[in-house]
Amino acid sequence: MSGYSSNMFYRTFFWGLVYVTLMLFDTFRAQECEKMIDLDLKNSFAGTSLDVRLLLYTRANIFCGQLLSHQEPFSNPHFNLSSPTTFLIHGYRPTGSPPVWLYQFVEFLLNRHDMNAIVVDWNQGATNFNYWKVVKNTRKVAENLTDLIGKMENNGANLSSIHMIGVSLGAHISGFTGAKFGGKIGRITALDPAGPEFNGRDPSDRLDPSDAQLVEALHTDMDALGYRDLLGHIDYYANGGADQPGCPRSIFSGSQYFKCDHQRSVFLYMSSVNGSCPITAYPCESYTDFLDGKCMDCGKFKPDGCPVFGYDVIHWREPLVRLGQTRTYFQTNEAPPFCKFGYKVEIVTWNQKLHWGYLTIKLHNGKEETQVELNHKSIMFEKYVETTLFAQFDRDIQPVKEITLKFCPAKGLRPRKKLRVLHIRLTPLQNNLRPLCRYDLLLEKNKDVTFRPIPCEDSNF
Known part of the structure:
Protein backbone atom coordinates (compact mmCIF):
# COMPACT_ATOMS: atom_id res chain seq x y z
CA MET A 1 0.00 0.00 0.00
CA SER A 2 1.43 3.40 -0.95
CA GLY A 3 1.96 6.14 1.61
CA TYR A 4 -0.89 8.16 0.16
CA SER A 5 -3.29 5.22 0.22
CA SER A 6 -2.19 4.35 3.74
CA ASN A 7 -2.84 7.89 4.97
CA MET A 8 -6.25 7.89 3.29
CA PHE A 9 -7.10 4.57 4.94
CA TYR A 10 -6.19 5.76 8.46
CA ARG A 11 -7.89 9.12 7.89
CA THR A 12 -11.08 7.39 6.74
CA PHE A 13 -10.90 4.94 9.65
CA PHE A 14 -10.39 7.79 12.15
CA TRP A 15 -13.35 9.84 10.92
CA GLY A 16 -15.47 6.72 10.72
CA LEU A 17 -14.64 5.97 14.35
CA VAL A 18 -15.52 9.54 15.33
CA TYR A 19 -18.82 9.25 13.47
CA VAL A 20 -19.75 5.98 15.19
CA THR A 21 -18.78 7.42 18.58
CA LEU A 22 -20.93 10.50 18.01
CA MET A 23 -23.83 8.32 16.88
CA LEU A 24 -23.53 6.20 20.01
CA PHE A 25 -23.31 9.33 22.16
CA ASP A 26 -26.43 10.75 20.51
CA THR A 27 -28.26 7.46 21.03
CA PHE A 28 -27.18 7.33 24.65
CA ARG A 29 -28.22 10.96 25.15
CA ALA A 30 -31.53 10.34 23.40
CA GLN A 31 -32.26 7.57 25.85
CA GLN A 331 -26.83 -18.70 60.08
CA THR A 332 -24.55 -16.92 57.63
CA ASN A 333 -20.96 -15.87 57.15
CA GLU A 334 -20.11 -12.21 57.58
CA ALA A 335 -19.42 -11.64 53.87
CA PRO A 336 -20.26 -13.30 50.53
CA PRO A 337 -20.57 -16.17 50.02
CA PHE A 338 -22.99 -15.98 52.94
CA CYS A 339 -24.13 -19.61 52.94
CA LYS A 340 -22.96 -22.08 55.56
CA PHE A 341 -22.92 -25.87 55.26
CA GLY A 342 -24.74 -27.85 57.89
CA TYR A 343 -24.08 -31.26 59.42
CA LYS A 344 -26.21 -33.25 61.80
CA VAL A 345 -23.83 -34.55 64.46
CA GLU A 346 -24.87 -37.58 66.53
CA ILE A 347 -22.67 -38.77 69.39
CA VAL A 348 -23.00 -41.67 71.83
CA THR A 349 -20.57 -41.78 74.79
CA TRP A 350 -19.87 -44.47 77.38
CA ASN A 351 -18.47 -42.65 80.39
CA GLN A 352 -19.95 -43.93 83.65
CA LYS A 353 -20.77 -40.40 84.85
CA LEU A 354 -22.32 -37.37 83.18
CA HIS A 355 -19.96 -35.12 81.26
CA TRP A 356 -20.60 -31.48 80.36
CA GLY A 357 -18.56 -29.49 77.87
CA TYR A 358 -18.06 -28.05 74.41
CA LEU A 359 -16.87 -29.49 71.11
CA THR A 360 -14.76 -28.11 68.31
CA ILE A 361 -15.05 -29.96 64.99
CA LYS A 362 -12.64 -29.44 62.13
CA LEU A 363 -12.96 -30.87 58.61
CA HIS A 364 -9.95 -31.38 56.30
CA ASN A 365 -9.81 -32.31 52.62
CA GLY A 366 -6.02 -32.43 52.30
CA LYS A 367 -5.63 -28.85 51.06
CA GLU A 368 -7.87 -26.71 53.21
CA GLU A 369 -9.93 -26.95 56.38
CA THR A 370 -12.93 -25.44 58.11
CA GLN A 371 -14.05 -25.64 61.73
CA VAL A 372 -16.97 -24.88 64.00
CA GLU A 373 -17.07 -24.39 67.76
CA LEU A 374 -20.21 -25.76 69.39
CA ASN A 375 -20.09 -23.51 72.42
CA HIS A 376 -23.34 -21.55 72.58
CA LYS A 377 -24.12 -23.57 75.69
CA SER A 378 -22.66 -26.52 77.62
CA ILE A 379 -23.49 -29.91 76.08
CA MET A 380 -24.54 -32.85 78.23
CA PHE A 381 -23.07 -36.29 77.43
CA GLU A 382 -24.75 -39.24 79.14
CA LYS A 383 -23.76 -42.91 78.87
CA TYR A 384 -25.40 -44.67 75.90
CA VAL A 385 -27.70 -41.69 75.29
CA GLU A 386 -27.48 -40.18 71.82
CA THR A 387 -26.61 -36.47 71.79
CA THR A 388 -27.69 -34.64 68.62
CA LEU A 389 -25.95 -31.41 67.61
CA PHE A 390 -26.16 -29.00 64.67
CA ALA A 391 -22.82 -27.91 63.19
CA GLN A 392 -22.60 -25.22 60.50
CA PHE A 393 -19.29 -24.70 58.71
CA ASP A 394 -18.36 -21.58 56.80
CA ARG A 395 -17.22 -23.59 53.75
CA ASP A 396 -18.06 -26.85 52.04
CA ILE A 397 -14.85 -28.91 52.30
CA GLN A 398 -15.14 -31.92 49.99
CA PRO A 399 -14.18 -34.67 50.03
CA VAL A 400 -13.68 -34.83 53.80
CA LYS A 401 -10.53 -36.88 54.35
CA GLU A 402 -9.91 -36.15 58.02
CA ILE A 403 -11.90 -34.92 61.02
CA THR A 404 -10.45 -33.33 64.14
CA LEU A 405 -12.36 -33.23 67.44
CA LYS A 406 -11.54 -31.31 70.60
CA PHE A 407 -13.42 -31.63 73.89
CA CYS A 408 -13.37 -28.72 76.34
CA PRO A 409 -14.93 -29.58 79.73
CA ALA A 410 -17.38 -27.11 81.20
CA LYS A 411 -16.12 -25.20 84.20
CA GLY A 412 -17.39 -26.61 87.46
CA LEU A 413 -16.38 -28.03 90.79
CA ARG A 414 -15.11 -31.31 89.29
CA PRO A 415 -14.94 -31.06 85.50
CA ARG A 416 -14.59 -34.43 83.74
CA LYS A 417 -11.36 -34.46 81.75
CA LYS A 418 -11.92 -37.33 79.31
CA LEU A 419 -14.82 -38.06 77.00
CA ARG A 420 -15.11 -41.63 75.73
CA VAL A 421 -16.94 -41.67 72.40
CA LEU A 422 -18.58 -44.95 71.46
CA HIS A 423 -19.47 -43.64 68.02
CA ILE A 424 -19.94 -40.37 66.17
CA ARG A 425 -21.79 -39.71 62.93
CA LEU A 426 -21.73 -36.51 60.82
CA THR A 427 -24.52 -36.33 58.23
CA PRO A 428 -24.31 -33.55 55.61
CA LEU A 429 -27.64 -31.72 55.34
CA GLN A 430 -26.99 -30.51 51.78
CA ASN A 431 -25.88 -32.10 48.51
CA ASN A 432 -27.04 -35.64 49.46
CA LEU A 433 -23.53 -36.65 50.52
CA ARG A 434 -22.86 -39.82 52.52
CA PRO A 435 -22.58 -39.69 56.34
CA LEU A 436 -19.16 -39.75 57.99
CA CYS A 437 -18.62 -42.11 60.94
CA ARG A 438 -16.03 -43.19 63.48
CA TYR A 439 -16.12 -45.60 66.44
CA ASP A 440 -14.32 -45.82 69.78
CA LEU A 441 -12.49 -42.54 70.41
CA LEU A 442 -10.95 -41.08 73.55
CA LEU A 443 -11.06 -37.27 73.77
CA GLU A 444 -8.78 -35.77 76.39
CA LYS A 445 -9.26 -32.29 77.79
CA ASN A 446 -8.41 -29.55 75.24
CA LYS A 447 -6.47 -31.92 72.96
CA ASP A 448 -7.05 -32.37 69.23
CA VAL A 449 -7.84 -35.88 68.05
CA THR A 450 -7.61 -36.35 64.28
CA PHE A 451 -8.97 -39.39 62.45
CA ARG A 452 -10.10 -40.58 59.05
CA PRO A 453 -13.87 -41.13 58.77
CA ILE A 454 -15.06 -44.58 57.77
CA PRO A 455 -18.31 -45.86 56.17
CA CYS A 456 -21.21 -45.94 58.61
CA GLU A 457 -22.58 -49.33 59.60
CA ASP A 458 -26.04 -50.36 58.41
CA SER A 459 -27.92 -49.45 61.56
CA ASN A 460 -29.38 -46.34 63.11
CA PHE A 461 -25.74 -45.36 63.28
Whole structure:
Protein backbone atom coordinates (compact mmCIF):
# COMPACT_ATOMS: atom_id res chain seq x y z
CA MET A 1 0.00 0.00 0.00
CA SER A 2 1.43 3.40 -0.95
CA GLY A 3 1.96 6.14 1.61
CA TYR A 4 -0.89 8.16 0.16
CA SER A 5 -3.29 5.22 0.22
CA SER A 6 -2.19 4.35 3.74
CA ASN A 7 -2.84 7.89 4.97
CA MET A 8 -6.25 7.89 3.29
CA PHE A 9 -7.10 4.57 4.94
CA TYR A 10 -6.19 5.76 8.46
CA ARG A 11 -7.89 9.12 7.89
CA THR A 12 -11.08 7.39 6.74
CA PHE A 13 -10.90 4.94 9.65
CA PHE A 14 -10.39 7.79 12.15
CA TRP A 15 -13.35 9.84 10.92
CA GLY A 16 -15.47 6.72 10.72
CA LEU A 17 -14.64 5.97 14.35
CA VAL A 18 -15.52 9.54 15.33
CA TYR A 19 -18.82 9.25 13.47
CA VAL A 20 -19.75 5.98 15.19
CA THR A 21 -18.78 7.42 18.58
CA LEU A 22 -20.93 10.50 18.01
CA MET A 23 -23.83 8.32 16.88
CA LEU A 24 -23.53 6.20 20.01
CA PHE A 25 -23.31 9.33 22.16
CA ASP A 26 -26.43 10.75 20.51
CA THR A 27 -28.26 7.46 21.03
CA PHE A 28 -27.18 7.33 24.65
CA ARG A 29 -28.22 10.96 25.15
CA ALA A 30 -31.53 10.34 23.40
CA GLN A 31 -32.26 7.57 25.85
CA GLU A 32 -31.92 10.09 28.70
CA CYS A 33 -30.62 7.61 31.24
CA GLU A 34 -32.19 8.35 34.61
CA LYS A 35 -30.93 7.57 38.07
CA MET A 36 -32.36 7.89 41.53
CA ILE A 37 -32.40 11.45 42.84
CA ASP A 38 -29.30 12.18 44.91
CA LEU A 39 -29.93 14.51 47.86
CA ASP A 40 -27.81 15.64 50.79
CA LEU A 41 -27.90 16.66 54.43
CA LYS A 42 -29.35 20.11 53.79
CA ASN A 43 -32.39 18.35 52.33
CA SER A 44 -32.52 16.16 55.42
CA PHE A 45 -32.64 19.20 57.70
CA ALA A 46 -35.15 21.09 55.56
CA GLY A 47 -37.26 18.02 54.75
CA THR A 48 -38.51 17.07 51.30
CA SER A 49 -41.94 16.98 49.70
CA LEU A 50 -42.99 13.67 48.21
CA ASP A 51 -42.30 13.08 44.53
CA VAL A 52 -42.44 9.51 43.22
CA ARG A 53 -40.35 8.68 40.18
CA LEU A 54 -40.51 5.30 38.45
CA LEU A 55 -37.29 4.13 36.78
CA LEU A 56 -37.69 1.26 34.33
CA TYR A 57 -34.88 -1.23 33.61
CA THR A 58 -35.10 -4.17 31.23
CA ARG A 59 -32.58 -6.41 29.53
CA ALA A 60 -32.62 -3.93 26.64
CA ASN A 61 -31.57 -1.07 28.97
CA ILE A 62 -30.05 -2.85 31.93
CA PHE A 63 -27.65 0.01 32.75
CA CYS A 64 -29.81 2.91 31.57
CA GLY A 65 -32.92 3.66 33.59
CA GLN A 66 -35.90 5.05 31.71
CA LEU A 67 -38.34 7.40 33.40
CA LEU A 68 -41.78 5.82 33.31
CA SER A 69 -44.67 8.24 32.87
CA HIS A 70 -47.40 7.95 35.49
CA GLN A 71 -50.00 9.08 32.97
CA GLU A 72 -48.85 7.01 29.98
CA PRO A 73 -46.57 4.24 31.27
CA PHE A 74 -47.14 2.07 28.22
CA SER A 75 -45.75 4.69 25.88
CA ASN A 76 -42.27 3.53 26.88
CA PRO A 77 -41.13 1.05 24.21
CA HIS A 78 -39.12 -0.98 26.77
CA PHE A 79 -42.14 -1.67 28.98
CA ASN A 80 -43.63 -5.07 28.10
CA LEU A 81 -46.97 -5.86 29.75
CA SER A 82 -46.63 -9.55 28.96
CA SER A 83 -43.39 -9.76 30.97
CA PRO A 84 -43.33 -10.15 34.77
CA THR A 85 -42.76 -6.92 36.69
CA THR A 86 -40.66 -6.45 39.83
CA PHE A 87 -40.88 -3.26 41.89
CA LEU A 88 -37.82 -2.40 44.01
CA ILE A 89 -38.78 0.02 46.78
CA HIS A 90 -36.21 1.62 49.09
CA GLY A 91 -36.91 2.82 52.61
CA TYR A 92 -36.04 5.76 54.85
CA ARG A 93 -33.10 7.82 53.56
CA PRO A 94 -31.98 10.07 56.44
CA THR A 95 -28.98 11.49 54.56
CA GLY A 96 -30.57 11.62 51.09
CA SER A 97 -28.02 9.49 49.25
CA PRO A 98 -29.19 6.64 46.97
CA PRO A 99 -28.66 3.12 48.38
CA VAL A 100 -25.23 1.69 47.54
CA TRP A 101 -26.83 -1.62 46.49
CA LEU A 102 -29.50 -0.28 44.14
CA TYR A 103 -28.07 -0.75 40.65
CA GLN A 104 -26.38 -4.07 41.37
CA PHE A 105 -29.68 -5.36 42.71
CA VAL A 106 -31.35 -4.39 39.42
CA GLU A 107 -28.57 -6.08 37.46
CA PHE A 108 -28.94 -9.31 39.47
CA LEU A 109 -32.70 -9.36 38.88
CA LEU A 110 -32.37 -8.88 35.14
CA ASN A 111 -29.59 -11.44 34.87
CA ARG A 112 -31.91 -13.90 36.59
CA HIS A 113 -35.07 -13.28 34.52
CA ASP A 114 -36.36 -11.21 31.62
CA MET A 115 -38.66 -8.70 33.33
CA ASN A 116 -39.67 -5.11 33.84
CA ALA A 117 -37.59 -4.00 36.84
CA ILE A 118 -39.03 -0.76 38.23
CA VAL A 119 -37.09 1.20 40.84
CA VAL A 120 -39.53 3.24 42.92
CA ASP A 121 -37.61 6.42 43.65
CA TRP A 122 -39.36 8.29 46.46
CA ASN A 123 -36.18 9.82 47.84
CA GLN A 124 -37.98 13.15 47.75
CA GLY A 125 -40.27 12.25 50.60
CA ALA A 126 -37.99 9.66 52.23
CA THR A 127 -35.21 12.18 52.96
CA ASN A 128 -36.03 13.93 56.21
CA PHE A 129 -34.58 13.80 59.72
CA ASN A 130 -38.20 13.68 60.89
CA TYR A 131 -38.88 9.95 60.55
CA TRP A 132 -42.55 10.32 61.45
CA LYS A 133 -43.23 12.57 58.46
CA VAL A 134 -41.57 10.00 56.20
CA VAL A 135 -43.79 7.27 57.65
CA LYS A 136 -46.88 9.31 56.68
CA ASN A 137 -45.61 9.40 53.09
CA THR A 138 -45.66 5.59 52.80
CA ARG A 139 -49.43 5.56 52.25
CA LYS A 140 -49.09 8.16 49.48
CA VAL A 141 -46.37 6.15 47.73
CA ALA A 142 -48.65 3.11 47.88
CA GLU A 143 -51.46 5.12 46.29
CA ASN A 144 -49.13 6.04 43.45
CA LEU A 145 -48.16 2.40 42.85
CA THR A 146 -51.78 1.29 43.16
CA ASP A 147 -52.70 3.65 40.33
CA LEU A 148 -49.94 2.30 38.08
CA ILE A 149 -50.70 -1.36 38.81
CA GLY A 150 -54.39 -0.69 38.24
CA LYS A 151 -53.57 0.64 34.76
CA MET A 152 -51.41 -2.42 34.13
CA GLU A 153 -54.25 -4.74 35.12
CA ASN A 154 -56.75 -2.88 32.95
CA ASN A 155 -54.41 -3.32 29.99
CA GLY A 156 -54.04 -7.06 30.41
CA ALA A 157 -51.20 -7.53 32.91
CA ASN A 158 -51.47 -10.54 35.22
CA LEU A 159 -51.34 -9.47 38.87
CA SER A 160 -49.81 -12.80 39.87
CA SER A 161 -46.72 -11.92 37.78
CA ILE A 162 -45.99 -8.86 39.94
CA HIS A 163 -43.27 -9.07 42.60
CA MET A 164 -42.75 -6.21 45.06
CA ILE A 165 -39.44 -6.07 46.94
CA GLY A 166 -39.60 -3.54 49.75
CA VAL A 167 -36.72 -2.53 52.01
CA SER A 168 -37.58 -1.29 55.52
CA LEU A 169 -40.42 1.23 55.01
CA GLY A 170 -40.63 -0.06 51.44
CA ALA A 171 -41.89 -3.36 52.88
CA HIS A 172 -44.98 -1.70 54.34
CA ILE A 173 -45.49 0.32 51.14
CA SER A 174 -45.62 -3.03 49.35
CA GLY A 175 -48.17 -4.26 51.90
CA PHE A 176 -50.41 -1.20 51.53
CA THR A 177 -50.29 -1.60 47.75
CA GLY A 178 -51.00 -5.32 47.82
CA ALA A 179 -53.96 -4.83 50.15
CA LYS A 180 -55.61 -2.58 47.56
CA PHE A 181 -55.73 -5.56 45.19
CA GLY A 182 -57.06 -8.01 47.74
CA GLY A 183 -53.85 -10.01 47.92
CA LYS A 184 -53.92 -10.91 44.20
CA ILE A 185 -50.40 -9.61 43.62
CA GLY A 186 -48.06 -12.56 43.16
CA ARG A 187 -45.38 -11.90 45.73
CA ILE A 188 -44.11 -9.44 48.31
CA THR A 189 -40.57 -9.63 49.69
CA ALA A 190 -39.97 -7.58 52.85
CA LEU A 191 -36.30 -6.94 53.62
CA ASP A 192 -35.95 -6.12 57.32
CA PRO A 193 -39.35 -4.40 57.40
CA ALA A 194 -39.36 -1.23 59.50
CA GLY A 195 -40.26 -1.65 63.16
CA PRO A 196 -40.59 1.88 64.59
CA GLU A 197 -44.19 3.10 64.20
CA PHE A 198 -45.27 -0.36 62.94
CA ASN A 199 -44.54 -2.71 65.85
CA GLY A 200 -47.80 -3.77 67.46
CA ARG A 201 -49.99 -2.24 64.76
CA ASP A 202 -53.08 -3.92 63.32
CA PRO A 203 -52.57 -5.84 60.06
CA SER A 204 -54.36 -3.06 58.14
CA ASP A 205 -51.63 -0.63 59.24
CA ARG A 206 -48.65 -2.75 58.20
CA LEU A 207 -47.59 -5.62 55.96
CA ASP A 208 -49.38 -8.93 56.59
CA PRO A 209 -49.77 -12.31 54.81
CA SER A 210 -53.07 -11.35 53.15
CA ASP A 211 -51.35 -8.66 51.04
CA ALA A 212 -50.07 -11.07 48.33
CA GLN A 213 -50.23 -14.68 47.21
CA LEU A 214 -46.83 -15.17 48.88
CA VAL A 215 -45.37 -12.84 51.49
CA GLU A 216 -41.83 -13.43 52.78
CA ALA A 217 -40.05 -11.32 55.39
CA LEU A 218 -36.36 -11.31 56.29
CA HIS A 219 -35.43 -10.03 59.77
CA THR A 220 -31.85 -8.87 60.45
CA ASP A 221 -32.20 -5.97 62.92
CA MET A 222 -35.33 -6.72 64.94
CA ASP A 223 -33.88 -5.21 68.14
CA ALA A 224 -33.46 -1.75 66.58
CA LEU A 225 -34.70 -0.61 63.16
CA GLY A 226 -36.52 -3.77 62.10
CA TYR A 227 -39.81 -5.50 62.92
CA ARG A 228 -39.74 -8.30 65.49
CA ASP A 229 -42.83 -10.45 64.93
CA LEU A 230 -44.10 -12.55 62.03
CA LEU A 231 -45.34 -10.66 58.98
CA GLY A 232 -45.52 -13.17 56.14
CA HIS A 233 -46.23 -16.72 55.08
CA ILE A 234 -42.55 -17.33 55.81
CA ASP A 235 -40.33 -15.20 58.04
CA TYR A 236 -36.57 -15.67 58.05
CA TYR A 237 -34.52 -14.72 61.12
CA ALA A 238 -30.95 -14.56 59.89
CA ASN A 239 -28.48 -15.29 62.70
CA GLY A 240 -31.38 -14.98 65.13
CA GLY A 241 -32.78 -11.84 63.50
CA ALA A 242 -30.77 -9.20 65.39
CA ASP A 243 -26.96 -8.98 65.43
CA GLN A 244 -25.32 -9.91 62.14
CA PRO A 245 -21.76 -11.32 61.92
CA GLY A 246 -19.17 -8.76 60.91
CA CYS A 247 -21.31 -5.76 61.93
CA PRO A 248 -19.83 -3.42 64.54
CA ARG A 249 -21.07 -3.69 68.10
CA SER A 250 -19.79 -0.30 69.24
CA ILE A 251 -21.27 3.14 68.57
CA PHE A 252 -17.73 4.37 68.01
CA SER A 253 -17.75 2.54 64.66
CA GLY A 254 -19.73 5.40 63.13
CA SER A 255 -22.74 5.08 60.84
CA GLN A 256 -22.15 1.38 60.22
CA TYR A 257 -23.16 0.75 63.83
CA PHE A 258 -26.67 1.98 63.02
CA LYS A 259 -27.20 0.59 59.53
CA CYS A 260 -25.06 -2.55 59.09
CA ASP A 261 -27.52 -5.06 60.62
CA HIS A 262 -30.48 -3.42 58.89
CA GLN A 263 -28.76 -3.25 55.51
CA ARG A 264 -27.51 -6.84 55.69
CA SER A 265 -31.00 -8.00 54.70
CA VAL A 266 -30.53 -6.52 51.24
CA PHE A 267 -27.17 -8.15 50.63
CA LEU A 268 -28.42 -11.53 51.83
CA TYR A 269 -31.39 -11.39 49.48
CA MET A 270 -29.26 -10.19 46.57
CA SER A 271 -27.07 -13.23 47.14
CA SER A 272 -30.14 -15.44 46.82
CA VAL A 273 -31.06 -13.74 43.53
CA ASN A 274 -27.53 -14.30 42.29
CA GLY A 275 -28.05 -17.96 43.18
CA SER A 276 -24.41 -18.82 43.71
CA CYS A 277 -24.71 -20.09 47.29
CA PRO A 278 -28.16 -21.33 48.43
CA ILE A 279 -29.10 -21.01 52.11
CA THR A 280 -31.41 -23.51 53.80
CA ALA A 281 -34.07 -21.98 56.07
CA TYR A 282 -34.99 -24.26 58.99
CA PRO A 283 -38.54 -23.96 60.42
CA CYS A 284 -38.18 -23.59 64.18
CA GLU A 285 -39.94 -22.08 67.19
CA SER A 286 -36.86 -20.28 68.53
CA TYR A 287 -33.23 -19.52 67.75
CA THR A 288 -32.17 -21.52 70.80
CA ASP A 289 -33.96 -24.61 69.50
CA PHE A 290 -32.31 -24.04 66.12
CA LEU A 291 -28.83 -23.88 67.65
CA ASP A 292 -29.60 -26.94 69.76
CA GLY A 293 -30.24 -28.99 66.62
CA LYS A 294 -33.95 -29.52 67.30
CA CYS A 295 -35.17 -28.23 63.93
CA MET A 296 -33.35 -30.24 61.26
CA ASP A 297 -36.39 -32.35 60.36
CA CYS A 298 -38.45 -30.72 57.62
CA GLY A 299 -40.91 -33.56 57.10
CA LYS A 300 -43.89 -31.25 56.71
CA PHE A 301 -42.27 -29.88 53.56
CA LYS A 302 -41.97 -33.28 51.84
CA PRO A 303 -40.94 -34.15 49.19
CA ASP A 304 -38.79 -31.02 48.77
CA GLY A 305 -37.51 -30.75 52.34
CA CYS A 306 -36.59 -27.50 54.10
CA PRO A 307 -37.31 -24.35 52.09
CA VAL A 308 -34.47 -22.41 50.52
CA PHE A 309 -34.14 -18.83 51.71
CA GLY A 310 -34.88 -16.02 49.31
CA TYR A 311 -35.65 -15.75 45.65
CA ASP A 312 -36.28 -19.46 45.01
CA VAL A 313 -38.65 -19.98 47.95
CA ILE A 314 -41.47 -19.47 45.44
CA HIS A 315 -41.19 -23.23 44.79
CA TRP A 316 -42.48 -23.80 48.35
CA ARG A 317 -45.45 -21.42 48.00
CA GLU A 318 -48.20 -24.03 48.28
CA PRO A 319 -47.05 -25.67 51.55
CA LEU A 320 -46.17 -22.27 53.04
CA VAL A 321 -49.62 -20.87 52.31
CA ARG A 322 -51.24 -24.05 53.60
CA LEU A 323 -49.24 -23.95 56.86
CA GLY A 324 -50.12 -20.32 57.56
CA GLN A 325 -47.10 -18.51 59.02
CA THR A 326 -43.75 -20.28 59.25
CA ARG A 327 -40.86 -18.99 61.36
CA THR A 328 -37.42 -20.04 60.08
CA TYR A 329 -33.79 -19.57 61.10
CA PHE A 330 -30.40 -19.83 59.47
CA GLN A 331 -26.83 -18.70 60.08
CA THR A 332 -24.55 -16.92 57.63
CA ASN A 333 -20.96 -15.87 57.15
CA GLU A 334 -20.11 -12.21 57.58
CA ALA A 335 -19.42 -11.64 53.87
CA PRO A 336 -20.26 -13.30 50.53
CA PRO A 337 -20.57 -16.17 50.02
CA PHE A 338 -22.99 -15.98 52.94
CA CYS A 339 -24.13 -19.61 52.94
CA LYS A 340 -22.96 -22.08 55.56
CA PHE A 341 -22.92 -25.87 55.26
CA GLY A 342 -24.74 -27.85 57.89
CA TYR A 343 -24.08 -31.26 59.42
CA LYS A 344 -26.21 -33.25 61.80
CA VAL A 345 -23.83 -34.55 64.46
CA GLU A 346 -24.87 -37.58 66.53
CA ILE A 347 -22.67 -38.77 69.39
CA VAL A 348 -23.00 -41.67 71.83
CA THR A 349 -20.57 -41.78 74.79
CA TRP A 350 -19.87 -44.47 77.38
CA ASN A 351 -18.47 -42.65 80.39
CA GLN A 352 -19.95 -43.93 83.65
CA LYS A 353 -20.77 -40.40 84.85
CA LEU A 354 -22.32 -37.37 83.18
CA HIS A 355 -19.96 -35.12 81.26
CA TRP A 356 -20.60 -31.48 80.36
CA GLY A 357 -18.56 -29.49 77.87
CA TYR A 358 -18.06 -28.05 74.41
CA LEU A 359 -16.87 -29.49 71.11
CA THR A 360 -14.76 -28.11 68.31
CA ILE A 361 -15.05 -29.96 64.99
CA LYS A 362 -12.64 -29.44 62.13
CA LEU A 363 -12.96 -30.87 58.61
CA HIS A 364 -9.95 -31.38 56.30
CA ASN A 365 -9.81 -32.31 52.62
CA GLY A 366 -6.02 -32.43 52.30
CA LYS A 367 -5.63 -28.85 51.06
CA GLU A 368 -7.87 -26.71 53.21
CA GLU A 369 -9.93 -26.95 56.38
CA THR A 370 -12.93 -25.44 58.11
CA GLN A 371 -14.05 -25.64 61.73
CA VAL A 372 -16.97 -24.88 64.00
CA GLU A 373 -17.07 -24.39 67.76
CA LEU A 374 -20.21 -25.76 69.39
CA ASN A 375 -20.09 -23.51 72.42
CA HIS A 376 -23.34 -21.55 72.58
CA LYS A 377 -24.12 -23.57 75.69
CA SER A 378 -22.66 -26.52 77.62
CA ILE A 379 -23.49 -29.91 76.08
CA MET A 380 -24.54 -32.85 78.23
CA PHE A 381 -23.07 -36.29 77.43
CA GLU A 382 -24.75 -39.24 79.14
CA LYS A 383 -23.76 -42.91 78.87
CA TYR A 384 -25.40 -44.67 75.90
CA VAL A 385 -27.70 -41.69 75.29
CA GLU A 386 -27.48 -40.18 71.82
CA THR A 387 -26.61 -36.47 71.79
CA THR A 388 -27.69 -34.64 68.62
CA LEU A 389 -25.95 -31.41 67.61
CA PHE A 390 -26.16 -29.00 64.67
CA ALA A 391 -22.82 -27.91 63.19
CA GLN A 392 -22.60 -25.22 60.50
CA PHE A 393 -19.29 -24.70 58.71
CA ASP A 394 -18.36 -21.58 56.80
CA ARG A 395 -17.22 -23.59 53.75
CA ASP A 396 -18.06 -26.85 52.04
CA ILE A 397 -14.85 -28.91 52.30
CA GLN A 398 -15.14 -31.92 49.99
CA PRO A 399 -14.18 -34.67 50.03
CA VAL A 400 -13.68 -34.83 53.80
CA LYS A 401 -10.53 -36.88 54.35
CA GLU A 402 -9.91 -36.15 58.02
CA ILE A 403 -11.90 -34.92 61.02
CA THR A 404 -10.45 -33.33 64.14
CA LEU A 405 -12.36 -33.23 67.44
CA LYS A 406 -11.54 -31.31 70.60
CA PHE A 407 -13.42 -31.63 73.89
CA CYS A 408 -13.37 -28.72 76.34
CA PRO A 409 -14.93 -29.58 79.73
CA ALA A 410 -17.38 -27.11 81.20
CA LYS A 411 -16.12 -25.20 84.20
CA GLY A 412 -17.39 -26.61 87.46
CA LEU A 413 -16.38 -28.03 90.79
CA ARG A 414 -15.11 -31.31 89.29
CA PRO A 415 -14.94 -31.06 85.50
CA ARG A 416 -14.59 -34.43 83.74
CA LYS A 417 -11.36 -34.46 81.75
CA LYS A 418 -11.92 -37.33 79.31
CA LEU A 419 -14.82 -38.06 77.00
CA ARG A 420 -15.11 -41.63 75.73
CA VAL A 421 -16.94 -41.67 72.40
CA LEU A 422 -18.58 -44.95 71.46
CA HIS A 423 -19.47 -43.64 68.02
CA ILE A 424 -19.94 -40.37 66.17
CA ARG A 425 -21.79 -39.71 62.93
CA LEU A 426 -21.73 -36.51 60.82
CA THR A 427 -24.52 -36.33 58.23
CA PRO A 428 -24.31 -33.55 55.61
CA LEU A 429 -27.64 -31.72 55.34
CA GLN A 430 -26.99 -30.51 51.78
CA ASN A 431 -25.88 -32.10 48.51
CA ASN A 432 -27.04 -35.64 49.46
CA LEU A 433 -23.53 -36.65 50.52
CA ARG A 434 -22.86 -39.82 52.52
CA PRO A 435 -22.58 -39.69 56.34
CA LEU A 436 -19.16 -39.75 57.99
CA CYS A 437 -18.62 -42.11 60.94
CA ARG A 438 -16.03 -43.19 63.48
CA TYR A 439 -16.12 -45.60 66.44
CA ASP A 440 -14.32 -45.82 69.78
CA LEU A 441 -12.49 -42.54 70.41
CA LEU A 442 -10.95 -41.08 73.55
CA LEU A 443 -11.06 -37.27 73.77
CA GLU A 444 -8.78 -35.77 76.39
CA LYS A 445 -9.26 -32.29 77.79
CA ASN A 446 -8.41 -29.55 75.24
CA LYS A 447 -6.47 -31.92 72.96
CA ASP A 448 -7.05 -32.37 69.23
CA VAL A 449 -7.84 -35.88 68.05
CA THR A 450 -7.61 -36.35 64.28
CA PHE A 451 -8.97 -39.39 62.45
CA ARG A 452 -10.10 -40.58 59.05
CA PRO A 453 -13.87 -41.13 58.77
CA ILE A 454 -15.06 -44.58 57.77
CA PRO A 455 -18.31 -45.86 56.17
CA CYS A 456 -21.21 -45.94 58.61
CA GLU A 457 -22.58 -49.33 59.60
CA ASP A 458 -26.04 -50.36 58.41
CA SER A 459 -27.92 -49.45 61.56
CA ASN A 460 -29.38 -46.34 63.11
CA PHE A 461 -25.74 -45.36 63.28
